[in-house]
Amino acid sequence: MGTGDLDGLRIVGGHPALDLANTVAPRGPDGTDYLTDPAALLTWAKLVGLLSGDEAAEVAEAWAAAPVSAETARRDTLTLRALIDPVLDGRDLDALTWRWTEAIARSALHPAGEGRAVLHVGTEAAHRIPDRLADALVDLVRHADRSRLRACPRCGFLFLDRSRNASRRWCSMDDCGTAVKSSRLTERRRNAARPTSI
Template sequence: MDLRIVGGHPALDLANTVAPRQTGDDQIEFLSDPAALLAWAPRIGIVTGADIERVERSWSPEAALADVLELRSLVDLTLAGQDLDRLSRRWAAAMDRSALAPTSPVSLLVGTDPAWMIGDRLADALVDLLRTADLSRLRACPPDEGGCGFLFLDRSRNLTRRWCSMDDCGAQAKSRRLTERRRVRGGRSG
């Protein structure tokens, strides 16, 4: 299974780095090692290729991965209004090490310590999600209907997006429903 970037926000993409999102024995961990973290971070736009080179020269790989996984554990909690003090402390530490630099279309944290850059930017992204995102648009791909449970922001005009991706979960669910209808129809004709 390839990791799809479907959250619509870096903090949600962080939450979606384990599948299915429900705890279980058959989970796929997409951030399984520091190399996976380095490959994933530019995909969600939290760092650039040049940033990755700076990070690699100065980071402690296992500590950085542990930091990011700790931040991931905070996503659902903070969305539920819990552990905000823990996020606040982590975000304050990021602000102490960082400065803002103008970028397009928003400002970006420029970490003065590249060893913490990925985690600091993710902490800032999680705070940004809580402060600026319209959380009434937050959805989870419905696991009870064959979805993966990934979180995403529904930016559809009429707020009817159900699946993280129609190319994956949505298409599979439609295919299962069609197969079931055919199976039921086939059973009636015999």
């Protein structure tokens, strides 16, 4: 497996499915794909909280025992990533349903006390990442406040605006927000320095 290098990748989506969409930066055909190998996928899954450290170790062990399963998991993850925009537009729900049904088949209910149960998605370590991502995308479609879903005008990253007054414009104020404000300031200074005609 590779090194799992994710230097420069920003986690700003506020939801694992949106963070998956943002693994191409900037978004679009000319962006850099950060999920270039299974090691990068595993590192990213831990980074976004999809896996605990112990779960990541189980996945790494399963992939080492069956190396083809690592590339299968990465390929399935990229397929899910390609579904995000169409699903958010209300298309390809059948494809997502099929992926999610596969994930649920590899899931289990565990007792949580007081007659309740907890659903554990991804009981098979080799498939855990794409299974949890399929479940996360279904969760996004079913439960996220769509009026708070935004795309950064600079880089295209998707994010949930969780600000109190729903006024967040950029994926990150430290990156895109600062760049946009800086370019506006430069433009204002440039315009102010131009001689005015009499």
